[in-house]
Amino acid sequence: MRIIIGSKNPAKITAVQNSFSKMDCEFMSLDIPSGVKEQPFSDEETIQGAINRAKGALAQGNGEIGIGLEGGVQETSHGLLLCNWGALAANGMEPLIAGGARFLLPEEVAARLRAGEELGPVMDDYAKKKNVRKQEGAVGIFTNGLVNRVDMFTHLTTLLVGQFSYYSNIKSNF
Numbered sequence: 001m002r003i004i005i006g007s008k009n010p011a012k013i014t015a016v017q018n019s020f021s022k023m024d025c026e027f028m029s030l031d032i033p034s035g036v037k038e039q040p041f042s043d044e045e046t047i048q049g050a051i052n053r054a055k056g057a058l059a060q061g062n063g064e065i066g067i068g069l070e071g072g073v074q075e076t077s078h079g080l081l082l083c084n085w086g087a088l089a090a091n092g093m094e095p096l097i098a099g100g101a102r103f104l105l106p107e108e109v110a111a112r113l114r115a116g117e118e119l120g121p122v123m124d125d126y127a128k129k130k131n132v133r134k135q136e137g138a139v140g141i142f143t144n145g146l147v148n149r150v151d152m153f154t155h156l157t158t159l160l161v162g163q164f165s166y167y168s169n170i171k172s173n174f
């Protein structure tokens, strides 16, 4: 089976590979635009970004499955939550979606996002590191490394693969 990942971010690619590790799969990654803002600001917008990337990956990659993963934030009465969404597109079915971990961002970070900055560069600045988004992620920083961005996305992509197995009736191999 050929799996097309709609991102070149290594944290996302590794997560998808982890979730299909029991299957004989070929992986390809393509930089597919999310079609939403660089920093999605709601669950709805983040889900839409994930679906657009999954559909785009399937359309452009000549494979059986397209996967889109998108990070975003959601305003709540408790503060700004980091949210993560994924979508799996396959021919002949509606895209499947699944959500990942969510947790509150500190006000110092949240305020900068509300002012229009993107989480990626804000996290590098906050943590005084480079490319946090491609490594441990914000989740890795704010959990002291207990859960990193690959772990977080692997849970999410496994929810997608499991649902694909259930709804497509492919029970074996996953």
Ligand SMILES: O=P(O)(O)OP(=O)(O)OP(=O)(O)OC[C@H]1O[C@@H](n2cnc3c(O)ncnc32)[C@H](O)[C@@H]1O
Binding pocket: 006, 007, 008, 009, 012, 038, 039, 040, 069, 070, 071, 072, 118, 119, 120, 121, 123, 132, 133, 134, 136, 137, 138, 139, 149
């Ligand atoms: O190359 P792509 O696939 O676009 O990967 P990305 O890291 O930019 O990830 P998203 O577009 O899905 O995330 C939207 C924005 O939120 C940032 N972001 C999301 N989750 C993050 C995390 O855990 N750590 C750091 N930045 C994060 C990200 O850098 C973008 O600015």
Ligand SMILES: [Mg+2]
Binding pocket: 038
């Ligand atoms: Mg991005």
